[in-house]
Amino acid sequence: MSRPRAAVLGHPIGHSLSPALHGAAYAMLGADIIYSRRDVDVAELPDFLAGEGAQRGWVGWSVTMPLKSAMVPHMDSLSPRVETLGVLNTVVHGPDGLAGDNTDVDGIVAALEEAGLQKAGLPTAETERPPTEGTQGRFGVIGAGSTAAAALAAAAELGFTEVCAYARSPERAVSLEPVAETLGIRLRTATLEALTRDVAGDELGAVVSTLPPRAADGLAAQVPRLRRRLPLLDVAYDPWPSALADAWERAGGHVVSGLAMLLHQAVEQVHRFTAGTARPAAELSSAEHEQMVARMRSVLPG
Known part of the structure; x- marks a missing residue:
């Protein structure tokens, strides 16, 4: 046999x-x-x-x-x-x-939980104060492909009701709207440039970059100083740390490697x-x- x-x-x-x-x-x-x-x-x-x-x-x-x-x-x-x-x-x-x-959804949820994010969408006591918008803030997704769809489902499981999809072409992110509607999530689309403004404030509760390796390198120079340890899961783990992950950590954020998502x-x-x-x-x-x-x-x- x-x-x-x-x-x-x-x-x-x-x-x-x-x-x-x-x-x-x-x-x-x-x-x-x-x-x-x-x-x-x-x-x-x-x-x-x-x-x-x-x-x-x-x-x-x-x-x-x-x-x-x-x-x-x-x-x-x-x-x-x-x-x-x-x-x-x-x-x-x-x-x-x-x-x-x-099971990509499980991987994203578990990886963000390792960063201290709870199912209710709120940080733990060790990860600074919650965002000021509502009780959960928005969930940020960079990209609009298949992993971005899984990230929307992960956001719903973590208790977020609002997601902003940042894409080079926001029109492409419109393809996520039927998924968001089924999940009961309010979806907003924005340009990659808008990410800089949003992460500098208190509106976002977590961010997931679903872009392939090196595709987010151009964003690295635009990461502003963060007011709190905003968690970023960068699903691209080769090479690691990515330019975005390195810039995010230096700006004061909490970085989770895509290897954690891959594991879970x-x-x-x-x-x-x-x-x-x-x-x-x-x-x-x-x-x-x-x-x-x-x-x-x-x-x-x-």
Whole structure:
């Protein structure tokens, strides 16, 4: 009997840290799952799904760019999150076919919680006073792509009711409006230049940059002195620190690496991929689960 398999799919894929993360988890769990990389572009996706992807033995796939939206029409079922967001990052192979889910949302929420942000959208006592606008402030999202959609869902889970999407072309951010409406969030769109003004004030409660590596470098020189330790999650972790993260920290903000998001979204994938094994990750005791997460964290750079 062949060993169960999982993989990360995308293009390019050689830089992916997912094999190390998943490998560390499966080693601790004693799960006999082989996890690898598969370089698949959008044009190659139908052939992959009809060929290697249709073979027996798969338990799941981690899905990265540029396949997060392209994979959705090929699913047999979708989680409510994916139905809302229109993008996925996780595919589970089950008795009823391919099931699409999105654990990027979990990754963003957990990463910001590491920065002290609570579910109510308020900082903890250690992270300075809350913003003055309402009780939560606005949630800032830099970018308007698939990860920005996941950031909107994370904002809703953290208790924010207002989001401002900052984009080079605010018209592109309009594509997020149906997602925001479904989530019950008021969405405002603005230029990247407006971010400088907003972070200098007290209106924002947290910011997530969803831009790809180096795409936010131009913003670094525009980061003003911050009045408080406003948290920034920069999902681009290679190179790290990014120019934006470095400038943000020097300005007095609290920076969270995209590696934290990568870790926590992978933890949720491990839960799903090991559901049918002798030792499901989701059923571990709290102490054992913390140990698994620590093992996974230990393989990340830095």
